[in-house]
Amino acid sequence: MRDRTRYLYLAVILAVVAGVAVGFAAPELGKELKPLGTAFVALIKMMISPIIFCTIVLGVGSVTKAAKVGRVGGLALGYFLAMSTVALGIGLVVGNLLDPGAGLHLTDAARQAAVAEAAKGGESSTVDFLLGIIPTTLVSAFTEGQVLQTLLVALLAGFALQAMGSRGAPILRGVEHIQRLVFRILAMIMWAAPVGAFGAIAAVVGSTGIKALESLAVIMVGFYATCALFVGLVLGPLLWLVARVGLWSLLRYLGREFLLILSTSSSESALPRLIAKMEHLGVSKPVVGITVPTGYSFNLDGTAIYLTMATLFVASATGAPLAVGEQVSLLLFMIIASKGAAGVTGAGLATLAGGLQSHRPDLVDGVGLIVGIDRFMSEARALTNFAGNAVATVLVGTWTGEFDRARAGEVLAGRLPFDEATLLDEEQRSPVKDVEMSGV
DSSP: OHHHHHHHHHHHHHHHHHHHHHHHHOHHHHHHTHHHHHHHHHHHHHTHHHHHHHHHHHHHHTTHHHHHHOHHHHHHHHHHHHHHHHHHHHHHHHHHHHOTTTTOOOOHHHHHHHHHHHHHHHHSOHHHHHHHTSOSSTTHHHHHTOHHHHHHHHHHHHHHHHHHGGGGHHHHHHHHHHHHHHHHHHHHHHTTHHHHHHHHHHHHHHHHTHHHHHHHHHHHHHHHHHHHHHIIIIIHHHHHHHHOOOHHHHHHHTHHHHHHHHHHTOGGGGHHHHHHHHHHHTBOHHHHHHHHHHHHHHOOHHHHHHHHHHHHHHHHHTTOOOOHHHHHHHHHHHHHHGGGOOSSTTHHHHHHHHHHHHHOGGGGGGGHHHHHHHHHHHHHHHHHHHHHHHHHHHHHHHHTTOBOHHHHHHHHTTSSOOOGGGGTTOOOOOHHHHHHHHOO
16 A cells, blocks of 8 residues: 555656646646646545544544543643644744745636635625524535534534443444545545646646746745744653653654654554554553544644645635634634544645635635645645654653653663564554443
């Protein structure tokens, strides 16, 4: 599977290069290829509702054990929310400072469409907007593609399953199976990414020329730099102040896991190894068992930064920049939506489309601009998410008195090496299993 993923990676790179070449050599032909990018975005939009529903239901419904443990779950969830907010805030600040989409205005038609949509938004009152979040029926949110309605239904279902305790485990397991199906479909759709990237990039370059490449380079480099700064200047000092553990030592200890993530563009590929290594490091089994699985749904710092910066880029590039008030409301939405962005290639792109569709539908087509570089950005997303969850596990273990700092010193110094053979029989832990084990 890793080999096939690498082929897709290479295909996207070649498609982007080919799209740039076509856009420069035959601008008119490049513009006519835009439907390829539009079709790919439409396929992604098709998956938004089921992805958000499944991941939010599993994320909220599986916190039963964390809630029962009490202090550990409360600390973990509070920390996840705080870090997500910080990451989103950093993404907004850097995105506004860089403004990578400035001057990339695609077409006058796009600008006029944005104005028209903004005018439509002004016609509806706040009361109408809030009432519109409530779907006509429990399933109409899925058939109508209303993101906020889907989010409401998912939250209600998640909290209901959480209250049911172990009796809700069979339902959660059913949702987990549906989620596997949904992400399998998404994985199939992602094989169309080279075609979508080719059409989108060719159309953009054909319309704007070199300015498109400059803007894409700015957001990609800016995103990598922002993720590095977040890990180094936020997570690093916090880890040292609380646990007296050096960030570089911890990252070096998890070196093999980072290489695994780099090759798959998914932090989920390293989930079993993170659980084993955190326990080996000296964090107690209960803390690891609660913090790591929950963190994979609720602590996605890299995804949070990506969502905000990519949104600002799309808005600026399409000639319809977001006002400060819109950015704040979008940040609040993304704090929730990012909890449903699982560590699967393409999920961040779907969540981005969902956020735009709920706040500014006129900007959804602009997601095609990100397709060509999304795979490159997914590497930084996954690495940042993984680093954030590793740091979170040590911090929560320290706050609850469940972290053996002396053992950690021995492990990080290389005197207690991790036995790779112990992971051979390790199965990827399902959050549903935690609910079944917790009882009522």
